[in-house]
Amino acid sequence: MVNPVSGFYKKTKEQKIKWLSANYLADDSQSITILKKYWNSDEALQKLHDDFIENTISNYYLPLGVAPNFLINDNLYTIPMVIEESSVVAAASNAAKFWLNKGGFKAQVLSTIKNGQVHFNFFGNVTDLETYFAEIKPTLISSIDAIQKNMKKRGGGLLDIEFINITDTLEGYFQLHCTFETGDAMGANFINSCLEVIASTFKNEAQSFQPFKISEAYPEIVMSILSNYVPDCLVRAEVSCPVSKLNVEGMDGAIFANKIVRAVAIAKATPRRAVTHNKGIMNGIDAVVLATGNDFRAVEAGVHAYASKDGNYTSLTHAKVEKGIFKFWIELPLAIGTVGGLTNLHPLVKFAFSLLQKPNAKQLMEIIAVTGLAQNFAALKSLVTVGIQKGHMKMHLMNILNGLNASEIEKTEAVEYFKKHPVSHSAVVNFVTNKRT
Secondary structure: OOOOOOOHHHOOHHHHHHHHHHHOOOOOHHHHHHHHHOOOOOHHHHHHHHOOOOOOOOOOOOOEEEEEEEEEOOEEEEEEEEOOOOOHHHHHHHHHHHHHOOOOEEEEEOOOOEEEEEEEEOOOOHHHHHHHHHHHHHHHHHOOHHHHHHHHHOOOEEEEEEEEEOOOOOOOEEEEEEEEEOOOEOOHHHHHHHHHHHHHHHHHHHOOOHHHHHHOOOOEEEEEEEOOOOOOOEEEEEEEEEHHHOOEOOEOHHHHHHHHHHHHHHHHHOHHHHHHHHHHHHHHHHHHHHHOOOOHHHHHHHHHHHHOOOOOOOOOEEEEEEOOEEEEEEEEEOOOOOEOHHHHOOHHHHHHHHHOOOOOHHHHHHHHHHHHHHHHHHHHHHHOOOOHHHHHHHHHHHHHHHHOOOOHHHHHHHHHHOOOOOOOHHHHHHHHHHHHO
């Protein structure tokens, strides 16, 4: 039986691993060897990684790949992508190459407003509360002057504070809805710091508001936190060309274009398809978000919420054919940053920004949106022509071979053989087995 441990975070990395070994990994020296094998030999670099999170015991590697030939707003990019799924980088690269001589991708940021809320309860006279907010609003704004001084110098800061009554949904529930511009920073820490000061000021000043004293009903702060749902921080990316230029896999361009339009319509019509459709989009988006040191969980949450903004979960992409022109586009919320957090610390994040020619936050939003659109186009192209498994399993072949500890000669022969034969796990096992007998 394992006993609880106290002060685990105070232990050295060696001590943490020793405790894990004694309590969970008995007779498993291989696990300890693997953990240490992934330590970086550069002690300073390893210390940097150790300090990113608490209770670090090793590094967990994911591949960093690049997708070249992305023509975005007439500039050519090679895009860094961090992901474990075998076919994602290949699909993005193929889509980039497909659109390279068709005008490339166009992208634009539509808005960059982020938001957060002070959530509070109030069970007194709502008119008194509305009057109090109107009187206190200038004080709430000035209360964060010190916090937002530097942000204002960079063109950001608090935009507005709005009083919202949500008692029709939850009894006694109100919000102070605050909107912000944060420039090239994602701004989470800045927004949360502002919200907490606004909440404290709102609560403290309420103690001297006469109507509250008479009724003995005061606002009660529940919490203050930014929102990862940012429907006013939007970016749009698109591609378009005459259908005559869309001939693929022996399929007429007009037929192919209509198949893509129909596939998107299906994703709009049913959540079961929309979820997988959008997951493919996020394959590309998450990979770039990770490579650039941004918060992919926040992006995922906000994007999927946006897909449900009209009451039904639906496709994030859109497609149409009009007057012989095929048009394919995406519009989605992205709250990301190019300064702060890991963007200033992780050496490979610094590399990613150098590779992207040091984009500002708006440019990075455009690049990320384009990658998601490209990923979706590549998936739909496969689905409506040869099927998704042909390309996916070809890319997955190497993972299967590595799992079988195939030699380099076996890998070379297998790659050649499966150029003309369907790939499946059992087929690869049989091929390797036969080679070894």
